[in-house]
Amino acid sequence: MVAVDLGGTRMKCGLVAADGAVLHRETRPTPRTAGGRAVLDTLLETVVELSQKATADGHRVRAIGVVVPGIIDAETGTVVAENLAWSGTPVRAELIAAVGDDDVPIVLAHDVRAGGYAELRQGALTGTTNSLFLPLGTGIAAAMVVDGRLVSGDGYAGELGHTRFIHGETAELCACGQWGCLETVASAAAIARRYAARAGRVVDGSREVMELLAAGDEIAAQVWQDALTVLIEALVLYTTLLAPTRIAIGGGLVGAGETLLQPLRDGVHARLTFQREPEIVAAVLGEEAGCLGAALYAWDRVTSEEQS
Amino acid sequence: MVAVDLGGTRMKCGLVAADGAVLHRETRPTPRTAGGRAVLDTLLETVVELSQKATADGHRVRAIGVVVPGIIDAETGTVVAENLAWSGTPVRAELIAAVGDDDVPIVLAHDVRAGGYAELRQGALTGTTNSLFLPLGTGIAAAMVVDGRLVSGDGYAGELGHTRFIHGETAELCACGQWGCLETVASAAAIARRYAARAGRVVDGSREVMELLAAGDEIAAQVWQDALTVLIEALVLYTTLLAPTRIAIGGGLVGAGETLLQPLRDGVHARLTFQREPEIVAAVLGEEAGCLGAALYAWDRVTSEEQS
Missing domain, CATH: 3.30.420.40 (ATPase, nucleotide binding domain)
Structure with missing residues (x-):
């Protein structure tokens, strides 16, 4: 093969x-x-x-x-x-x-649906019939497992990264032409870009921002918090609409481990009322x-x- | 039967x-x-x-x-x-x-999924494989057709009415316990309630608000515009995530006909960039x-x- x-x-x-x-x-x-x-x-x-x-x-x-x-x-x-x-x-x-x-x-x-399929067959989503693979990399797209099948939507479905979560004056223009997309705040690329814009210096990707976060840097903390806020919003929305039992976060940002996952779990838990609460885990196939x-x-x- | x-x-x-x-x-x-x-x-x-x-x-x-x-x-x-x-x-x-x-x-x-199934088999969604039935009644729920099948999510899926579209101080508490849900602004019940709260008098449901709107009432126009704004937001979001080719609006509000449908079409059209644009029509089975x-x-x- x-x-x-x-x-x-x-x-x-x-x-x-x-x-x-x-x-x-x-x-x-x-x-x-x-x-x-x-x-x-x-x-x-x-x-x-x-x-x-x-x-x-x-x-x-x-x-x-x-x-x-x-x-x-x-x-x-x-x-x-x-x-x-x-x-x-x-x-x-x-x-x-x-x-x-x-x-x-x-x-x-x-590519993202194929990654989701691999996670479903051999990775973090094994055994689920309603679940989500969400890689946070240069961009953000979703592989959605609904009623036991990976959703295609004739090739168009899954663009969770291009749904609007930032409203008003702080919304940034996305590469897709819309304003305030999830991807403009919560992708690995966005985290590096937003840190650089605020700190006035170029950084070595989201990895350096995570190191600065761990070292107590205030700008890094703000950029990270902005990403968490919109990610929680996106996961709550997805849960309300499609009722996953498990969400596997992938991509470069999941290198942050529990620094990313635990606030997402806490934030989603605090927001849900009648919805079925999903497990939030790291993708395993990298x-x-x-x-x-x-x-x-x-x-x-x-x-x-x-x-x- | x-x-x-x-x-x-x-x-x-x-x-x-x-x-x-x-x-x-x-x-x-x-x-x-x-x-x-x-x-x-x-x-x-x-x-x-x-x-x-x-x-x-x-x-x-x-x-x-x-x-x-x-x-x-x-x-x-x-x-x-x-x-x-x-x-x-x-x-x-x-x-x-x-x-x-x-x-x-x-x-x-x-009930809403059954209504969506009827629209899919004999109504406004006939022939589609990716589509949405969205009745705007006392509440708002969605019947979602994805890759040819009606989504269940173990019975939990489709709660588009309980996704958050109002942020900040103007968000109202929803019956579901969350704040700022689509349903708090765009359901038939919300339109009647929000008009009554602003005008300081009880009205005979969303039907009376629509009559006031036609007669040039300013409060009715504002309440209606608020509903259109969040509905456009919700339809764009749904389109980005699940790529429907057709959206059938049902429930009491669709009695407004083109007064509802044309602004939704214009609003969605203006917002989409890379997404596949859905037809927006009235449900037919009432x-x-x-x-x-x-x-x-x-x-x-x-x-x-x-x-x-």
Whole structure:
């Protein structure tokens, strides 16, 4: 199984066996600044080279799973993804042409939903039928498990990061064009950016802000509190609407551990009245979730084709 | 098919044929003030009498569908419903005992979800796979169609009326115990209550406020605008998270027609950036939606038991 998690800066690649064992891992840069065609060419090259490596190592490539941070049209296999400079790019057709083997099915899926699927099958959401995987990384998107199935919404669902939680004058413009989105305050990128704006100096990502927080820095405490406030609001809203029994927080921010999770639990607990209260836990698969999800989807496809 | 939509003030009852034709309709008062036991006894009596009537009219009762405004535990068949004074009441067991015929399956379901199911099968949401039925009545709950299925969330999902859209000092306490819920501003009951509070006189429900609005009353205009503002916020949020292609507004407020719908369409259109824009339409089944949904669920049960 060839699996690729194509991100805006890096592609995480793997060869994965039927039992989920990762036989090979590698990371390659995504040539985002060179444009959408360059990104696609690099993806095609990577998939072909990984397939050749698998064959050389004595494995049979049964399927190929690719996950991307964008909206995938399930019918046409085209992708819109700002981070990859793709606007309706025919990714599935190009992958099929590059692989050139009709017996190797190709699965194209959304990266966060694939990560959620991996958490559901092998991670923090195992055994749930209503749950949420919420990675807080450069951006924020959600993988939603509802009545036992991962929600797709024709590829459009799950944009919890782009719901408005900041109102009035303090709302910031989001990359999506809306104002006051969750992502503008509570993503790892937002925490670094907001600290830098207040402190008047560049920081080394959200990780440095967390270190400053631990050291008692007041600006870091304020930026962190702002993020907690909107995250609590978002989790209460999600719980009211979709009744998860478990919420797994992922992405870079969950590196803060209980400094993040305990205030979220306390804040959500204090707000709920009639709703069913979810467990709030850390996701367990980390950066591999997307790549593993790509492999799981690909194995599912092979299994379902064998059965049909 | 015996179908009962048990509301907090009235129960709407019907005998419904396999093709959806309503053979008989009647409405009975719900003895809410007499307590939960009285409500249950009245329900049992109603179901038995309707069954007898069906038999007397020469029909065979194939199943019984009852829908209620509460949280139904699918395993135990117990119901929590504040409007019916039920707190873990064993409704399914009591219905089975009262009917006393193992060959007549009993279906117990949530009223708004049943209404949404009727709109999906025979009404404004026909043909959709991702859509929303949002009745604006005494309260506000949502029936959510996601990836082709009506969401249950173990009976807890869909409480869009109890998400917070009013922040700060103007937030009002909701019956659910939270502050600033959508329902405190945009339900039919809230519109009447908020007008009365501002004008210093009691009004005859949201209908009178709508008449005042049409007549140019300034307080009515403000109360109406407040409702539109939070409804737009709620529809944008729902669209961002669950990507409906169509939203059907129901309940008493949709009696306002385009005075309600056109500002909602304009407001949602102006706010969306990357999201898929939903059609916003009026629900078409009106007050019968819940009762019809109860009958449809009951027929589904009969059909699935025949197939199994």
